[in-house]
Amino acid sequence: MGHALPMPIADHDLRYRLANELHARPFPILSAPCRAVFLAVKQPSDAASRDRDADLAHLTNLLDRYGAAHPQPGATHYSGEIGKHAIKWESHTEFVTYTVFLSGYAQRPFDPADFDVFPKDWLDKAPGVRMTSAMIHVEPRPEDDQIAAKVDDWFVPESLAVSEVLDGEVVIAGDFRIDTAGHSRFSAFVRNDTGERRIGRVVQRLCEIETYKTMSMLGFARVRDLGPRMSGIDAELSELMVQMTSGDDPSEMTLGGLLRVSAELEALSAQSSFRFGATGAYEAIVGQRIEVLREKRFRGRQTFAEFMMRRYDPAMRTVKASERRLEAMADRAIRAGDLLRTRVEVERSAQNQKLLESMDKRADMQLRLQETVEGLSVVAISYYAVSLAGYLLYPLAEVIGLSKGMLLAIVTLPVVVMVWLAIRRIRARME
Incomplete structure (x- = not known):
């Protein structure tokens, strides 16, 4: 008898476990x-x-x-x-x-x-x-x-x-x-x-139908608990949309309300996502378990599938509708928030533009004021410079036969020009 040859490739650690699970x-x-x-x-x-x-x-x-x-x-x-x-x-x-x-x-x-x-x-x-x-x-x-x-x-x-x-x-x-x-x-x-x-x-199918029917109804109970709060949030969201349209309230206040509503909707979605997902899975199992039984009507009585259609399916449709409603409200709040943020950014851009224009005006005024002060500075410095020059040249006035007033008059214009040129040079170097 020949011996089994070793496999040429190693098995995945979970291969047998996964196969046996079936x-x-x-x-x-x-x-x-x-x-x-x-x-x-x-x-x-x-x-x-x-x-x-x-x-x-x-x-x-x-x-x-x-x-x-x-x-x-x-x-x-x-x-x-x-x-x-x-x-x-x-x-x-x-x-x-x-x-x-x-x-x-x-x-x-x-x-x-x-x-x-x-x-x-x-x-x-x-x-x-x-x-x-x-x-x-x-x-x-x-x-x-x-x-x-x-x-x-x-x-x-x-x-x-x-x-x-x-x-x-x-x-x-x-x-x-x-x-x-x-x-x-x-x-x-x-x-x-x-x-x-x-x-x-x-017997196993009957147990599974009863179990998964009951488990999926937890989603319906969750929806009934969420219903009043979802209606309240929907009303708040509609009111915020009206505020956005009318523009009576500050955009920042409306945006804050939208962000709060969006956060609450996200929290509700996070809290309900597992239950909604599980409800959908359980509902599918119930339908599959009934389907594989291949039902036929007995003496005109309703079948299990008909019972589910009349009593169970409406509850499941309510769960799905509420799930879609919650998603739609969250999307609506996000879109409204995006629109309002755009509006706030436009308003802030306009405010920034006005601020820049105001700053330009102030800069122009400061420039004019600077030029005015510069002119006054030339006069003041020239005044003191002429006075100093006068003291320096007074002894020469008698030698050349000029009065002090005439001497100061002759010196004033050159001094003013020199002071003005010196200030211009200093400002040019600073710029």
Whole structure:
């Protein structure tokens, strides 16, 4: 027998881990009759960055009560046995889910006692709150008349959805309401020749539809909380736009208001972006999970898809409309701010132009004043220079036979010219 040759290229560190992830969450294998109890737990806030070790520790605590094997450290999914039942645990971005599968019939359909598989004191210590819980009843498919009678007895007719799925192999039903025990209810009636894996897929799909429907409705709740504030900001933004148009208030004051509104809109967008994104993703999963069931109408009843279209889709459209509205308001505030900043810059440019013109006028006045002072300086310096020259030349006046007045008159003009030339030279050197 030949030996395996070594691979000529090294594997990426995550190659096997990523490949195995695609096969890490198999569907349960179930046979009718059976039941399933489902629980989804979420931290009230900031669930995406929660301590996942606490989730794993809570699961381990439950397994210890049944003497079951522990999951691997850091695991995000687990399947195993707890006593006579099977459990499936999954850790998601915002929540964790527990599904316990029980064989056979309960004493009565949707018996609240089935939920006792989760001990009360264990539930009290959960690292979060219940987001949703459900009970699923699976039994062999009886006659259609019997199915109609049972679902009318178990569910609220006004919101009941019933359909044949997977080419008529299964009939599913549910009313998406919370019963007196605090759980949602779903039933599945399966043909005798339906495979165990197919039954498991149907039950898994029902759990996923309920979970992601509930999680996506968090976005609707967020929109309802944001609605009044968004309306208030919209009114403030419209008022600021009127102020921009009328020009009654100073542009700087209006700009300050716009910047404040823009900052608040950015804060709201940042706080809501994750929830809006998660809502869109959850909505897509709900639609996909219903689509793969390949529904057909059962005796004229509304299907799951029709229920979602009437009750669920309007809420999702409201979320999308609010998301678009918030983005449009932010863009509108940014555009208004840009326009107002341009207006402020134009006004400041005009003010700067007037200031420059005023400075030119002052410089011209200073130049004229300087020339005036320069002329006065020539006169003053010449006066003192002539006086000094007079004292110097007085002894010569008698020698040459001139009076002192005549001598000063003769000296004055040359002295003035010399002083003027000296000042001009000094100013020229300074310039």
